[in-house]
Amino acid sequence: MIEVKAKLIRGSVFLIGETVECYITFSNPPIPNYQTSQSHDDSFESLAWASAQIDCLCTTDGKIGKNPLGATKPKTNSETSLTPCDESGYIEVATKPVILFCDLRLSPGETKSFLYQEVLPNDGPPSYRGQAIKYSYKITIGTQRVNSPIKLLRVPLKILPLSISGLTDAAGLLCNDTTEELTPTNPFLETKPTETPLELALQSLQNITARRQPNFYMISNTRGKVGRFCLFKNAYKLGEDIVGTFDFSIATVSCVQLSVSLQCEEVTTVESKNNKEPSKRSRIITFNKHHEVCLGLKHSQLILPVPLHVTPAFSTPLVTLKWRLHFEFVTSTSKQLIPPGLDQCGWQGPSELPIETMVWSLPVRIFSTTPLQVSLALQAATEHSLIIR
Structure with missing residues (x-):
């Protein structure tokens, strides 16, 4: 038996364009003492491979077209072995699968952890549960024993939009400003770290909502x-x-x-x-x-x-x-409804x-706001597990 655990480091809420970090742990529970002397089998547990990716599933009420005029087709890299074929809908956007390991052997009581990092696509929609359409994000972790079916562990995510009202475009224009690079540089001066487009977009959002x-x-x-x-x-x-x-x-x-x-x-x-x-x-x-x-x-x-x-x-x-x-x-x-004068008394409101x-x-x-604030309010689970027998 192998237990697979996935733990999100910084909650389950992210902005589009942020980096998702998740610790994925594979552990083989120790064998109880009363079973050690009775067991004659190999105590090692092995997995052939494991991979992870982020995908967004689009579900509609059946009346909305999958590809109306002006719509883009689902991304080609979403057609992988981790595609949730048992769910209704289709993959709107997906990242490329990341191989965590190949041929992992765990002895009783041994644990192996892997850090999965992925940048959320900028062209994807936010998480949304509406009356006619639904966009749901998740990290799909797949693993397989030799000659056994694939097991999937899905970690739900909530993604907030940021590229609205030109916030991302404004941040991109600021980042493409090369006037500072053309000026003479002094090697003895401390170089200031440049702000990322995401940080600039957050500053623009703060300026817009605070005005x-x-x-x-x-x-x-x-x-x-x-x-x-x-x-x-x-x-x-x-x-x-x-x-x-x-x-x-x-x-x-x-x-x-x-x-x-x-x-x-x-x-x-x-x-x-x-x-x-x-x-x-x-x-x-x-x-x-x-x-x-x-x-x-x-x-x-x-x-x-x-x-x-x-x-x-x-x-x-x-x-x-x-x-x-x-x-x-x-x-x-x-x-x-004309109010009575000061010298009038006994006034009553009309019955009709x-x-x-x-x-x-x-x-x-x-x-949107700070993802941590939304995560604390929703109190969504950040740890998920799967048992492979």
Whole structure:
């Protein structure tokens, strides 16, 4: 019996372009003392080979085409012996298999460890579990005894997008700046280490999400002004709070209550029959919601947290994910809502109230955050094991 263990060194959450590090340990458990004298077989355990690779499996609901107009075909290096043929879907992207060893012999109580390192492909999609499509990443570790079937150990990963809104392109332009290399160099001066494109992209992401630029929006309908909404910024990282304020002091139409929802819009490409062009299908998924009865209020505020487990905005040939704030205002122009004067007493609210509902959607940008922060929040397992008998 051989036990295979895989341990992720830095959690199970990574950004696209990062290096995944995983310790893979093969161990032969020691033989108990009461079995040592009774055993006449060779106590060595042997494996013919072992390899590892990272792959992304794309699963759809059957209505989405595998290769719509403009889509790229699955990478050719994904057709390997470790391809999960027993699962529905197809390999979207995969790394080349890395051979860990060939012909490994372990005596009882002996353990061998190998460090598997791989850079996540920049052209791959992030991890996403939607209503019509799913992208799932994993490290697939395969090993085999002689004249025995292949055994697979799969280690799930969560991959966050980073190459959105030109972050990666901006980082690449900064890295390609060769003006410093053309200047005369002094061998006695200490050379500063150059920043990697990933570090530059993270700095750009931090600058974008930290910049505060208040935007004011006048909310009105055909009957008049409902209020004014202020959003302090429109770019947020996972785990941040969306903060805004409502000003009803300038309203000419009474706002009875309001609700604000954080929603993502999943736009997928659906196959059409009779060789027609693929059509678009949109699905709305609601996460957090803020509800408030604001009748009689002059000012109010909005605090809506962005969950850490969601997927930031991204786009592939099959699906596009966008984020927005969806507002619902319940208004009324009834004269019975006019507040009483100071000399009036015994005022009661109306038993019936004619209302109108108004909806409005405001796009917001959701970006990734530090993978360690997401990993601590998800509390995903970092160790996985497999028993080979």
